[in-house]
Amino acid sequence: MSNDVVVEVQGITKRFGDVPIFNDVSLRVHKGEVVAIIGPSGAGKSSLIRCINQLITFESGSINVLGHVLHGTDEKKPALSHQEMQEIRAKVGMVFQNFNLFPHLTVMDNITLAPTRTLRHSKESARVRAQDLLTSVGLASKAECYPHRLSGGEQQRVAICRALAMEPEVMLFDEPTSALDPELVGEVLDAIQVLARAGMTMILVTHEMSFAAEVADTVIVMADGGIAEDGDARRVLTSPSSERVRAFLRRELRHSSLTTSLSDEDESPQRATPKGQEDESTESREGMPRP
C-alpha cells in the first residue's frame, strides 16, 4: 500500500445471516481524497463504511485502515484486540444519520468526553478545542445546551465537532443529512464542505447527488451487491458507462437540482411497464411544491 493510501478495502464480502449484502468490494482512498458512495437503498453503502471502523464485521477479504489490517471473520466480533480496535476507531471519525449525540451530556461534554477519556487530553485543552470547533460551525453559543434543545441541523454539526475533536485522519459520514428537514440540510453540507476544502480525507454515503458532485473527487455507485461503477466524480455522475447506474441516476436526479446531460436526455423508449408506474408516482410527487 503506497504511502498516501489511508483506507484500502480489498475484496470484502458482507452477509447478514444468509442474506448477502455485497460481494468482492474493493476501493482505495488516498490522503485528502473525498469519496462519495451513492446508490439505491439496501445496496450496502452504510454497511461498507461500518466495516471500515468495525461497527460491523465482514466475512472475507481485508481492509487496511491507516496501516492496521482487518481481516474478514465469521465471528461476530472484530478479529483484532479491543486495544487495537480502539486505536483505529480513535483515528477514524464517524458521523451518523441520526446524530447519536449523548442526550444526558451537554454539547460541550459530548465533544470532550472521548478526547479526555481516550486521548487523555486535559479537561481545559479539550474544552478550548471544543469551543474552537463549535465556533467554526457557528454554534459557539450552544456549548452548555443539551442536545434536545438543538435543531437536527445543529445536532449534526455538533456530531461533526465531536468526531473532529479526536483529530481523526479520516472521516466517515453515513447519510449525514438524510434525517434532516430539507431546510436544515444546507448548514450541515456547508460544514462538510469546509472540512473537505481543508483537506480532510473522507468517505461520504449520501443521497445528495449535487453535493456529491460538488465535493467529491471520486464517486462510487453501489448496486446489486457490489460496486456498479466508480471513478472521477464528474464523469460518473454525468456520463456513467453502465446502464444500471444511468437508470439509478435518472431516478435520483428528478429530485435534484443537478442538471446533467442525463436528466433531460433520451426518455428511454424501452421502459418496462412496472417501472413506468414507479416513474409516474415520482412524477406526481414532483408536482408538489419543493422547499
Place this chain on the structure above:
Amino acid sequence: MSGLGRYWILLLKGTEVTLVLTALSLVVSLVLGTLIAVLQGRASRPVRAVIRAYIELVRGLPAILQLMLLFFGLTQFGIFLSPMVASAIWLCFYGTAYASVIVRTGINGVPKGQLEASMALGLRRYQTLRRVVLPQALMALIPPLTNFSVLQLKNTTLIYFIGGTDILYQAQLGASATDRPGPIYLMAAVIYIVLNGSIGRIGAYLERVTTRALR
C-alpha cells in the same frame, strides 16, 4: 400527651429499624443489581446461568418462605442468625434480584446508536458503560426504581415473622397491651404512608431533574 403518646415512641423505634433496613437494602440492591445486570449482558455462559437461576429462585419462591428458609433453615447447619442480620441479608438478597431485572431492561433500552457512537469514538467498553449506557439507563429507570423502593419498604414488614423489631412488630406489641388496638394500627399506617409518600416525592423530584436534561 394523650394515652396514645407512648405508642408513638414505640412505633418510632420500629420506624428506625424499618428505615435502616430499607436504606441498606436499597443501596446494596442497586449496586449489586447493576453489577449483575451488566454481567448478564457479557459474562460467560455458566455465570449467566447462575444469575438466571438466582433470579428465578427469588422470583419463584414466596418472600416469606425465603425468609423462613434463611432464618430457620440455616439452623439445621448450625448457623444461627439474629433476626436483624437475617432480615438484612434477606432484603438485600431479594432486592438485588429485582433491581437487576429492572436495570437490565434499562440497559437494553439504551438505543444501539449510542453504543455505535461510543465505539466509533474509540471509548473502551468500561468507559462506554460508565459514561454513556448506565447514566442513560438509570435516568430512564427512576420511575420503576421508585416503585421498587416503595415495595422494598413494605417488604420489611415480613421480618415481623422472624422477630424483627420493625414498625409492624412494635404496633403488634402495643396493640396486644391495650383493649383498643385499632388506633395503634392506624398510627402504623400513617407512618407507612408518610415514609412511602416521601419516597414517591424524592422519585418525582429526581425524575423532574433528569428529564429536564433528556427531553
